[in-house]
Amino acid sequence: MNAAGFNPSERHPDLEMLDGYWSDGNQARLPINGVPECFIDLDPSHGTLTLSVPADGPEPDLARFRSIELATYTDGGDVWWEIRIQVDDSLHEAYSLLTRIADLVQLENQAVAVATYQALEAYRLLLASRGGMSDEQQTGLYGELLVLEHLLRTLSPELIVPAWMGPAKEEHDVALPDVHYEVKSTKGEHRRHMISGTQQLEPLRGVPLWLVSIQLTPTTPDAGRSLIDLVAVVRGLSGHRLPRVNELLVSAGWRDRDADLYDAHLTLRSKPRAYLIDLSFPALTDARIAQVVPSASLVRDVSYRVDVTQLDFAGPPSPMDAFVEIPEEKTE
Template sequence: MEALSWDNLKDYIDTGTAAVCPIGGNHALSLFVGPESVRIGLRIPYSGELAVETGLYRELHCTIVMVQGVRSIELSTSSQPLFHSFYLFAYAIADLIESQERSPPAAIKEALDRFGLLLNEFSLLPETTRLGLLGELCFLEALVKARGSNFVEAWLGPVPQRHDFRLDDNEFEIKTTLKSKRQHLIHGFGQLETSPGKKLFIVSLHLERAGPPGGQTLPQKVAEVFRILGPDTTSFENSLGKLGYRKMDEIHYKERYKFRSAPTLIKVDESCPRISRAILSPALTDELLRRFGEMTYEINVDGLGTVQGTTAYADVVPGPLGLGLS
């Protein structure tokens, strides 16, 4: 069996070049890279039934395809952080088929047993969740630097509370976006409703991806918060755990981000776009309002609020937010 090196396969991935690369051997196995590198996969010619349970693995897709008249098992993934793991997984299957004469279903099952933990991305956070966590950690870092490590308790995001942070009489929703405009998803009627006796603010973080050495990855931000907290990190560790963040997954979180524009503070008042039951109530009866479930909607806050670096911003936010190694 002729091994295609990872570096050679990565050349196709990095350039977005679609390719089919025969593995060699006696079973006509091949690796492929899809157009624009949206996925990579392994094709195994096979005419029998495929009785292998792959549905447990969110990022591993398995189907039967016809390619140039040949019926094949096609295994693939669209998760770029897992491309290298998939490459190793594919060659484990190929070795079992070519060198140890396993049937394709038996080889797939055995390789799944070996590589299941690498391919099971139920434990990995999707990018939207990672971005949200990164934004909250930017705010938490600024808060701890300004007020001290005890203020880690002001972070309410990991527990079932309406808003991300509560500090004195102010509450904060941290919203992070990679879109070209400051467009943020709002989850539910209550997310932009102010608690009694409090003032509510949106902290809008407008990010873009950054190449090394610029910006910061999520694991780097986590490490920075650990560093400034000092020896007592129990509460922070517990909060990360509740959000599904695990140190063992950090190798997959390689994306670097930087600010596209300065953080912006927006007071939730009459000039802030939002939907709430109170706003809808003049137009709808109580009976109709009760029939609405939770909803998700998007708001555009371009041009609203005050930006980091102004007095009005500094009067409310405990310190400057940063994305970069200090």
Template sequence: MNSEALIAAWRDLRARRPPGEELSPTTTVTHYDEETGLELAVDAAGALHLLAPVAGAPNRELPPDYNGLRLRQARLGETECLDLQSPAAHEAMFAALCGQVIEAIHGEGRDPWAVAISIVRSWQSAWRPLRQPMSHREQIGLVGELLMLQVVWLPALGSDAVYLWSGPDKERHDFVSDQVHMEVKATTRSRHEHEISRVDQLIAPEGRRLLFASVQLEESTAGATSLATLIDAVIDDIRRDAAAIDGFMTRLNALNWSDEMRRSPDLVRFHIRDVQIFEVDEEFPSLPQDFQLPPGVLSIRYTISLANLPVLDPAEVLADISSLAYS
């Protein structure tokens, strides 16, 4: 299988992975139309796998993980395997790497562990080292955006909502459509209070409606919500749309997310305390639309309180956003 065939097979497996299953059904790798005994799979987090039968554990140290590229010992049913893994965002590079592994194991008859270790080490210069862990502040903000994607935009529009998530693109608002924008702010404060960091952040373009989502979180080691759980939930919701998953993973990559965070003590867990959505209108606290920074002042930050503002009904918000699909 060439790189294009490997990528197509992973995308098909992703679409066919049963809900709730950790690993998709597997597809046998062919090499010049011969079955190799190697298998492809996709896991619940969207990561790509190449599994090769082995006689036992490796007799040398495995290479360190690099930005999601991992080599592990695993089992597939009753078979002992080596498990080569990569995030979906790197599928093109991973497919080329796997092509070398398949050729060396099946075409040249080399030992699977020796092949995988050697080739992974030789490719490590092409993979960026592990990223710095995401800060608390980054995780809190991204949790808010992914929560809104999961509970509002995906139910309303399906997998197309992924393309309206503009937070990773550093746009003015976190979700952008032709008719409705949404700005999302998450906080661990006990009140719906948020810091605004752009003069134009609470201004909608002409002819468009702006919603403001306020997410209250409580940080807790026993929390059921984290970036990892939200990412998995979104991937499960869009698992039948390979292009949407690719777009989603690419956006996460742009936000400094790495699958290494799943195993990191820096991953923060939360309880979701409250979610409220507001209309940004004349009553909403914001700077005047014609406000200009004084000469020499380059930026401004200010804090708003949403106490006593009317809250939108979630069902009405869903209905309004759903109507975008038919307008």
């Protein structure tokens, strides 16, 4: 059974057969026996499934759904509607939704609009999950792209792009051979950052780890840049590593078709700061928790906020030292 809780009826090719058609990479048409005539077109190269059904009654209003669109065409004097879904990672759910509409039209004699709304209601959780990134996700990606842009302007894409680990959910956001960076961004007035897990601020394999704190604030288009702008810049700096950057952007939640959602412009509220994760940094790690918590191995899903506003910051290795604020040298 698919994630939405539905399987296509026995009138349709099963999901295993669907996967076979899709993996072939070629366009295919799957007729649906019944009255009125209906069929589903598979277009793997464009990532779409399309249900074609004769127009009947009022036109379904799909404007509020981001992943579904309606098109009209005429064939031999007959008017047809195309209900097209952008599949992304939900091939089975999209297929099941379209076959459900066809079943309601052919087997229960429902008007296309009624059948569509009824099927969409059953799949509303699926459709809701295809919205844009949350504000927190956007802020986090914005900060990582700022760091990536800086590094790509000073070092080669061959070194930097493979080092970008944030979207891949690895322990640290940027893992260079001799230094790691965990990038944290906030729109707040204080440098308060959410830390997820006990590994996020744990140096690995003896490689120094720095937390890069970025404060952002909304601004006007002439005074800042949008997430759209940053994505374009990083793509332009990525050279032949662009395909990998595009994969990582998708993993981070970016979809080009949703770009209009990310036109808000931001700028730095203050100069970024960097903090070396050493014994004096207030990080919750497995080793520290084990020292004070009985049966610490049973503790799961640790998350906490750390406020580094008043902590001493420092200068990380080049070229990141040019990205952050460097503290003034203390005089005796």
